[in-house]
Amino acid sequence: MRFETSTIKDIAKALGLSTSTVSRALRDRYEISEETKKVVLAYAEKVNYRANPIARSLKERRSYSIGIIVSEIANNFFSQVINGMESIAYARDYHVIIAQSHESSKQEKLNVEHLASRSIDGLLIALSSETQDISYLKDLYQKGLPIVFFDRVPDNFETHKVIANNFKGSFDATEHLILSGKRTIAHLTNSETLSITKERLAGYKAALAKYHINFNPELVKYCQHGGMHSAELEDAVKELLPFKPDGIFISSDRLTTGCIMALKKSSPEVAHKIAIAGFTNSSLVDLFSPSLTSVKQPAFEMGQVATELLISMIEAKRPITEFETKVLDTELVRMQKNVGNPFL
Amino acid sequence: MRFETSTIKDIAKALGLSTSTVSRALRDRYEISEETKKVVLAYAEKVNYRANPIARSLKERRSYSIGIIVSEIANNFFSQVINGMESIAYARDYHVIIAQSHESSKQEKLNVEHLASRSIDGLLIALSSETQDISYLKDLYQKGLPIVFFDRVPDNFETHKVIANNFKGSFDATEHLILSGKRTIAHLTNSETLSITKERLAGYKAALAKYHINFNPELVKYCQHGGMHSAELEDAVKELLPFKPDGIFISSDRLTTGCIMALKKSSPEVAHKIAIAGFTNSSLVDLFSPSLTSVKQPAFEMGQVATELLISMIEAKRPITEFETKVLDTELVRMQKNVGNPFL
DNA sequence: AAAAAGTGTGCAATCGTTCCCAAAAACGTA
DNA sequence: TACGTTTTTGGGAACGATTGCACACTTTTT
Numbered sequence: 001m002r003f004e005t006s007t008i009k010d011i012a013k014a015l016g017l018s019t020s021t022v023s024r025a026l027r028d029r030y031e032i033s034e035e036t037k038k039v040v041l042a043y044a045e046k047v048n049y050r051a052n053p054i055a056r057s058l059k060e061r062r063s064y065s066i067g068i069i070v071s072e073i074a075n076n077f078f079s080q081v082i083n084g085m086e087s088i089a090y091a092r093d094y095h096v097i098i099a100q101s102h103e104s105s106k107q108e109k110l111n112v113e114h115l116a117s118r119s120i121d122g123l124l125i126a127l128s129s130e131t132q133d134i135s136y137l138k139d140l141y142q143k144g145l146p147i148v149f150f151d152r153v154p155d156n157f158e159t160h161k162v163i164a165n166n167f168k169g170s171f172d173a174t175e176h177l178i179l180s181g182k183r184t185i186a187h188l189t190n191s192e193t194l195s196i197t198k199e200r201l202a203g204y205k206a207a208l209a210k211y212h213i214n215f216n217p218e219l220v221k222y223c224q225h226g227g228m229h230s231a232e233l234e235d236a237v238k239e240l241l242p243f244k245p246d247g248i249f250i251s252s253d254r255l256t257t258g259c260i261m262a263l264k265k266s267s268p269e270v271a272h273k274i275a276i277a278g279f280t281n282s283s284l285v286d287l288f289s290p291s292l293t294s295v296k297q298p299a300f301e302m303g304q305v306a307t308e309l310l311i312s313m314i315e316a317k318r319p320i321t322e323f324e325t326k327v328l329d330t331e332l333v334r335m336q337k338n339v340g341n342p343f344l
Numbered sequence: 345m346r347f348e349t350s351t352i353k354d355i356a357k358a359l360g361l362s363t364s365t366v367s368r369a370l371r372d373r374y375e376i377s378e379e380t381k382k383v384v385l386a387y388a389e390k391v392n393y394r395a396n397p398i399a400r401s402l403k404e405r406r407s408y409s410i411g412i413i414v415s416e417i418a419n420n421f422f423s424q425v426i427n428g429m430e431s432i433a434y435a436r437d438y439h440v441i442i443a444q445s446h447e448s449s450k451q452e453k454l455n456v457e458h459l460a461s462r463s464i465d466g467l468l469i470a471l472s473s474e475t476q477d478i479s480y481l482k483d484l485y486q487k488g489l490p491i492v493f494f495d496r497v498p499d500n501f502e503t504h505k506v507i508a509n510n511f512k513g514s515f516d517a518t519e520h521l522i523l524s525g526k527r528t529i530a531h532l533t534n535s536e537t538l539s540i541t542k543e544r545l546a547g548y549k550a551a552l553a554k555y556h557i558n559f560n561p562e563l564v565k566y567c568q569h570g571g572m573h574s575a576e577l578e579d580a581v582k583e584l585l586p587f588k589p590d591g592i593f594i595s596s597d598r599l600t601t602g603c604i605m606a607l608k609k610s611s612p613e614v615a616h617k618i619a620i621a622g623f624t625n626s627s628l629v630d631l632f633s634p635s636l637t638s639v640k641q642p643a644f645e646m647g648q649v650a651t652e653l654l655i656s657m658i659e660a661k662r663p664i665t666e667f668e669t670k671v672l673d674t675e676l677v678r679m680q681k682n683v684g685n686p687f688l
Numbered sequence: 689a690a691a692a693a694g695t696g697t698g699c700a701a702t703c704g705t706t707c708c709c710a711a712a713a714a715c716g717t718a
Numbered sequence: 719t720a721c722g723t724t725t726t727t728g729g730g731a732a733c734g735a736t737t738g739c740a741c742a743c744t745t746t747t748t
Contacts, residue, residue, distance in 0.1 A: 005487075007733095007734055007735080008734065008735060008736095009734075009735090017697080017698090018697065018698045018699075019698090019734090019735080019736090020697075020698060020699080020700095020736080020737075021696080021697055021698075023735065023736060023737085024696095024697090024736090024737090027736080031694085031695055031696065032695090032696065032697085033695080033696060033697090036696080036697085050457075050461045051461075051734085051735075052402075052461070052463075052733090052734050052735070053461055053462050053463075054398060054401045054402045054407070054462070054463050054733090054734080054735095055402055055703090055733070055734035055735040055736090056734080056735055056736080057398045057703090057735095058396075058398045058399055058402050058702095058703045058704065058705090058733090058734080058735080059702070059703050059734080059735050059736050059737090060703085060735085060736075061703070063398070072423075073417045073418075073423050073426065073442075074417075074420065074423035074424065074427070076418065079416075079417050079418035079423070080418065082417065083418070083444075086444070095443075095458060095462075097441055098417075098442050099439075100427075100430070113394075114439060117394050117395075117396070117397055118397050118398065118439075119396075119397075119398050257627075257628055257631065260631055261628070261630060261631060264630065264631070265630075282628070283601075284601055284605070284626070284628060284632075286605060286608065287601065287604055287605060287608070287631070287632045287633060288628075288631045288632070288633070289631060289632065289633030351703095351704055351705085352704065352705065352706095353704070353705095361727080361728085362727065362728040362729070363704090363705080363706090363728090363729095364706080364707075364727075364728060364729080364730090365726085365727055365728070367705065367706060367707085368706090368707090368726095368727090371705095371706080373706090373707090375724090375725060375726065376725095376726070376727085377725080377726060377727090380726080380727085395704085395705075396703090396704050396705070398703085398704080398705095399703070399704035399705045399706090399733090400704080400705055400706080401705095401733095402703090402704080402705075402733050402734065402735090403704080403705045403706050403707090403732080403733050404705080404706075404733085405733075
């Protein structure tokens with residue numbers, strides 16, 4: 001079960017050189033004669049030499065790999081973010097290791113520690129909806145692991161962060177509902193502890209205030225597990241319906257699709273009467289019935305920006321003291337009236 | 345930028361033992377006195393010792409990690425497969441590295457070679473729709489890398505494979521369309537070279553034959569890039585419409601959603617008049633309008649089975665000579681008549 | 689012509705483990 | 719007591735790469 005790959009030693013032996021010389025020729029470092037370099041490179045090419053990244057990692061104490069933690073890859077938003085991350089990472093000769101927390105803080109910690117022990121050079125993480133205690137991340141950070149947060153960020157952690165303009169996205173979506181004549185607008189959202197939850201709630205409230213609509217806390221429902229359990233969502237929807245909302249603003253991808261599903265299942269007769277606006281990056285919204293207004297996050301770009309920041313930290317010569325929080329604008333995609341109408 | 349973790353050497357020094365002894369105590373191998381073992385384990389626990397997987401990989405020439413190649417993680421089917429793989433891998437102390445081919449054979453090869461150089465212990469792969477030449481996989485396999493194919497498998501490669509019962513799934517879906525009274529049934533499918541394409545086409549043909557409907561090759565459209573380019577899909581749909589199909593059977597996840605989208609975009613007036621049946625593992629089909637009949641693959645289970653087979657290969661004492669191709673049954677989820685009707 | 693500076697190469701240590709081999713300790717038996 | 723056997727431990731060589739240092743050789747400087 002073992003590979004037969006040629007090593008630097010094999011090359012050295014074959015060419016009658018020392019391993020150091022071969023290494024230098026390959027790495028193109030230090031002064032080395034053009035001639036020997038050419039010979040070595042040619043031979044390396046011939047035997048299809050590939051440096052062993054494991055050995056290099058051990059020696060250099062770094063792995064040229066970046067860890068990514070998201071709650072789920074089966075999520076439009078996150079898979080798009082990951083694609084953005086990959087695009088930058090590959091271009092800069094890093095590769096990525098993806099792990100899923102499944103919205104469990106325990107799983108999250110396990111994954112982070114596993115990645116750390118595999119000598120990742122940096123970590124890109126969106127916190128799980130359960131996560132409260134991030135002290136283990138602080139420890140790792142203090143030990144020298146660069147970390148960049150995206151989407152779901154902690155507020156008591158000084159490092160680079162990349163988020164969407166959650167306040168504005170929520171404000172716009174809520175305002176859109178109001179301008180379409182809705183007055184009893186419910187808000188279905190994620191775990192109360194998440195940064196995105198707070199920011200999106202604030203945007204929702206601000207829009208209500210602008211149009212002098214009273215904020216009713218009973219119209220806000222939190223989902224501790226981010227909609228991972230369908231019962232959680234169905235309960236929330238059930239509790240909202242008695243208030244007869246004419247609009248719902250939903251604050252995350254999974255919740256948005258889950259809510260429509262729950263609505264259709266529990267009360268198909270009202271499902272089409274409630275206007276829905278929600279965060280989602282699903283490319284399939286055009287197919288949904290009832291249709292909805294969606295807030296799209298610049299997911300791909302978010303992944304790119306986060307990765308650029310992380311790599312800059314990794315490759316920084318001196319410790320970084322100034323951190324940025326990049327805020328990217330969301331896009332409001334208004335419901336298309338005729339979509340979902342079977343007679344068109 | 346470096347971690348301060350304690351090594352086996354540190355423990356040895358602190359306890360006045362040799363590294364060999366400490367290693368043995370930790371690994372629980374060879375004969376070692378209960379007493380020293382206890383002391384070592386206690387101290388290791390105290391300093392929170394974590395073995396360095398990189399060093400171990402180098403020494404043991406294995407990494408306890410499994411490579412996964414799919415065309416895209418932003419695909420319901422594949423993300424579910426990956427979840428199945430993770431579940432088994434983690435339980436058996438392996439971890440997974442995911443890479444995407446984006447349906448490009450070049451990217452696929454690059455990824456595979458990168459994973460191989462990172463000393464993965466085995467590879468789980470679904471071929472890209474572009475892939476024709478798998479000689480590089482054969483090379484790796486011959487050099488000792490265990491490979492298990494799933495979903496899209498080559499026929500000229502002797503190893504374990506896990507696939508869905510594509511013939512039956514297609515047969516059932518096509519038959520369902522026929523039984524709902526459709527007679528001009530088009531077939532939109534993937535690249536002609538893929539195993540799944542051939543099998544699903546055969547199922548489609550068989551169903552037609554059973555009901556004495558002539559097979560018309562012009563009603564079959566292939567998408568070389570698996571629907572990665574929306575133009576490709578729109579063209580295919582446009583070419584099909586003149587034949588006035590009353591039903592379409594679509595053979596992959598991305599194509600199914602993409603086709604409905606294209607249909608709605610190009611000819612909203614007929615979109616709801618054509619009955620659609622297609623392979624998809626989207627959890628959102630209930631929201632789609634027009635609604636459709638879907639063929640669901642046991643994705644999670646497929647991932648589990650493939651991973652179990654792979655790990656059995658990795659851990660096999662002697663070379664394996666008998667290979668199996670596991671075939672898992674699909675499930676037909678019939679269209680719900682009232683779904684998609686805004687007046688219900 | 690000798691000293692200084694510059695080039696190209698090899699030696700050997702190192703990263704953190706594992707494991708072969710041998711030495712030491714403990715025990716048993718004659 | 720002497721010797722063999724078993725158990726436990728330590729020494730040290732790998733695994734494949736990088737790199738500081740020393741050394742040889744060439745070229746330049748004085």
